[in-house]
Amino acid sequence: MSWSIRLFTLGGTAVRMHLTFLLLLAWIAAIQWMRGTPQDALYGVLFILVLFGCVVLHEFGHIFAARRYGIRTPDVTLLPIGGVASMERMPEKPAQEIVVALAGPAVNGVIALVLIMVLGLHFDASQMSLETLQSSFWAQVAVANIILLVFNLIPAFPMDGGRVLRAVLAMWLGYGPATRVAARIGQGLAIVFAFLGLMGNPLLILIAVFIFLAAAGEAGYVQVRELTRGRLVTDAMITAFEPLGVMSSADDAAAALLRTTQQEFPVLDGARHLRGVVTRKAIIEALRSENGGATPVLEIMEANVPVVAQSAHLEDAVTLLQRSPAGCVAVIDASDRVVGYVTAENLSELMMIRASREHAPAHSLRG
Numbered sequence: 341m342s343w344s345i346r347l348f349t350l351g352g353t354a355v356r357m358h359l360t361f362l363l364l365l366a367w368i369a370a371i372q373w374m375r376g377t378p379q380d381a382l383y384g385v386l387f388i389l390v391l392f393g394c395v396v397l398h399e400f401g402h403i404f405a406a407r408r409y410g411i412r413t414p415d416v417t418l419l420p421i422g423g424v425a426s427m428e429r430m431p432e433k434p435a436q437e438i439v440v441a442l443a444g445p446a447v448n449g450v451i452a453l454v455l456i457m458v459l460g461l462h463f464d465a466s467q468m469s470l471e472t473l474q475s476s477f478w479a480q481v482a483v484a485n486i487i488l489l490v491f492n493l494i495p496a497f498p499m500d501g502g503r504v505l506r507a508v509l510a511m512w513l514g515y516g517p518a519t520r521v522a523a524r525i526g527q528g529l530a531i532v533f534a535f536l537g538l539m540g541n542p543l544l545i546l547i548a549v550f551i552f553l554a555a556a557g558e559a560g561y562v563q564v565r566e567l568t569r570g571r572l573v574t575d576a577m578i579t580a581f582e583p584l585g586v587m588s589s590a591d592d593a594a595a596a597l598l599r600t601t602q603q604e605f606p607v608l609d610g611a612r613h614l615r616g617v618v619t620r621k622a623i624i625e626a627l628r629s630e631n632g633g634a635t636p637v638l639e640i641m642e643a644n645v646p647v648v649a650q651s652a653h654l655e656d657a658v659t660l661l662q663r664s665p666a667g668c669v670a671v672i673d674a675s676d677r678v679v680g681y682v683t684a685e686n687l688s689e690l691m692m693i694r695a696s697r698e699h700a701p702a703h704s705l706r707g
């Protein structure tokens with residue numbers, strides 16, 4: 341999280357820049373400078389900045405389309421390979437997903453069209469030679485937007501074209517199987533990208549790695565959603581745990597860390613209300629700090645822990661878990677007392693148990 345800086349906020353969405361994006365700018369400037377003059381370097385950097393402005397507008401295309409369906413997007417991060425909007429969730433209705441997926445590339449199409457009209461470029465086959473187009477900065481921006489439009493429509497899930505593919509498949513196969521098929525196709529295309537990248541485009545290799553991992557991540561996420569559907573949070577939560585008190589120190593937390601198998605410790609007050617969660621990492625860091633073991637847990641705990649009611653669906657807890665800084669979601673009863681919590685680890689245990697039960701031979705069920 342600390343690897344990105346917030347640039348500005350628009351309509352409830354924070355636009356952040358990943359620090360590696362600055363590396364990209366420095367790299368472009370250096371290459372242009374070596375090949376030409378400082379002016380070329382400036383031109384290169386300006387071009388990248390304008391291009392990423394277009395990428396931000398592309399992301400806001402998605403964001404505003406998603407908002408129509410009541411989906412908020414807390415932030416969008418600029419990476420050297422493009423923008424990543426972190427929406428609260430994806431629309432599961434295929435028609436809605438198609439609208440949200442196409443809204444981004446549509447923005448690039450509009451930008452390109454406007455530039456073409458303003459610049460008076462002609463797009464006959466004869467006139468569209470790159471020579472003519474490369475003559476001006478804004479003509480290059482127009483071309484770049486057309487490339488962005490086409491590239492994003494490649495059906496490599498989870499790129500925009502892949503989302504459209506998933507939505508279309510989902511109309512026949514259902515959401516889960518459609519995601520698995522789209523993710524496989526996306527990973528296949530990522531391998532093709534990587535091979536093409538090896539022939540001289542390092543950025544394409546980066547994009548391939550990103551698509552490959554993102555496809556696996558989304559497929560896994562959807563699988564969790566499928567397995568948790570129709571279950572309550574109480575079906576999966578950890579109920580046997582050792583909490584810490586508000587007066588506890590890092591030393592107490594360290595002792596509890598050794599005594600138990602827990603990796604996160606809810607900090608509860610006298611009424612069993614949640615004050616925060618201390619993670620293993622925070623305990624280790626506190627012991628190294630100036631105050632060492634005497635550091636109060638109130639100072640090292642993560643206070644911003646999502647909470648769900650014990651009547652909540654497990655799905656809701658999974659969604660919150662994705663964004664929880666402490667890696668867990670607390671479960672509370674009607675009087676706000678903590679009755680348990682959910683972690684990614686115990687969700688994967690639930691999945692293993694469910695998978696084993698489904699594959700168990702009939703006789704063992706009678707067992």
Ligand SMILES: [Zn+2]
Nearest residue numbers: 444445492500
């Ligand atoms: Zn997009």
